[in-house]
Amino acid sequence: MTRHPSPKLAGFASVAAIFLVGALATGRPELVVMASPFVVILVAGLLTAEPPVWTTLSVDIERDRLVEGEAIPLDVRIAAETDVERVEVVLPLPGGISVEDDDTALAFHLPRGRSRNVTLRLRFPRWGVYELGDLYVRAHDRFDFFRYDDRLDARRPIRVFPRTETLRMLVRPAQTQLSTGNQVARRVGNGIEFAGLRPFVPGDVVHSIDPKTTARRGSPWVREHHPERNTDAVLFLDTFSDVRTGSSTTVERAVRAAASIVSVYLERRDRVGLVSFGGVLRWLMPGMGIRQEYRIIEALLDTEVAVNYAWKGIDVIPIRTLPPKALVLAVTPLLDERSVGALFDLRGRAFDVAVVDVSPVPTEPPPSDDVVSELAHRIWTMERQTLHRDLRRVGISVAEWRDGDHLQRAVWEVEASRRGGRLRYA
């Protein structure tokens, strides 16, 4: 605890001294009368001032992991052996955290022996890792001549996970892997999904003979099935640029989309990897299970845009991060040439690539009276449409995901274009 004299102490002493010296100099007793309250209060303040003796001074936070948009209470418990005229509790908050009552600093009287709980409800509107600062406690004495400062260590990381959207359908990779999963493979083998019928050949399992077809044809025919296999999906997160559209930025939305997609793929027992392609390259090898989900979410929490002007191609991505037959699902605003070029390169190397375009186009068009802005907006959207067409031309399915739209709509659109337009969004 550190003690600081308040400016009032020096002020009272100075005024009292000036008035008393003035009284001696001028011989006017009025100055003594005017000095008297300052002297009496000064003496009383010095006699009664004592530092507070805290019996309890603690800070407690309910949990350190939550989903964005949630609020958690932060409890400050404080009690003193001495009567404290005024206690100020101040919690400086880093940017991005808000307090529900808008009061991060509160002052109250603390009677002797009584404890007091102060609860601040902290709200985290955006995903990320937040570090709370120290909690400052300042006690004032009765006449406010001294201030006693204490600092309580409230620093702890709080992980705010992105809010995920419910997805009923994902982009299905064109090819499956060898392990068992939920995806129906194209080839035939042991499985549930019916694939077709063919004449019996020596070596076929007897119980695979289809009795009806055999009876109709007069020779033994067997049923074939598609096996259920898992797939590899690599999420390609573009963090080269970030544009605010409405209430959130493209990176914020991209991370939310990535978290939603990852959780559904992993629920289906697919292997999922992550490549965060931006100023700083980050990657996670494909894996499966709940641990992989947490690994990816933790990696997503650290996502930020690092400005970098160096040209980066897919050569910098570790080869094992992109396994053969994997689907590369890019979540990108398609703004940076480097990420667009990387997508073309990946497709050129025969990867199965699909793109969810986190649209940076504002939901509100520019005002019609601003001709230049309107023209610029039209040219920009036409350029983006051309880019979409170029991507489709090389076999990359792309769908625009606008701010406010449900992610499922974009995912459905990508899947529909990959299946030749046979799937419909409904």
Place this chain on the structure above:
Amino acid sequence: MGGGSIKARGTSQVRLATAAAALGLAAVLATVSALASSDRAGWLWGFGVVGVLATLVALAGWAGATWWGVVALGTEYTVLHIGGGPVDVGAAFIATGLLLLTEFVMWSLDARSPVVNEAEVTKRRVIRLGLLSLGTLVLGSSLVSAGTLARGAAFARTVAGVVCSIGILAVVTWASVRQRSRDRPNT
């Protein structure tokens, strides 16, 4: 945030109310003294204006100006009575006014911080202010009465003044030493 169900008064409201009170008080103190005499009107108005301006500067955020304002207004009142007769009864009221002025300025400056006071803190401060004003009035009146009674005994008054000054210095020194010894590490 209020105490229990009591809603605390908004910080900006408190700041404005106390600032207005301080400024009003400074203006009243300056005007009352300046209007009381026409001989030294220039000096009186000069000190009065300095007092009000210093209060304004203090309210703008420079706390140090508070004391200049108090001293200027106190000096204005003293200039009015230099060469005059016995001690003026109004000194007790001026002393109360100066103390209130100081407290209002301090309160207004405190209210600039983002700290939100609970209603009880405000209530206790108002009560303390009332008690201090009352105490100042009583103390000032007692001193004025003592000065009136002791009229004529110049030597005795001088001795009493010197003794009181030494006493005050001794008490302040002792209290400071005691205060320092009380400061001890705490959890």
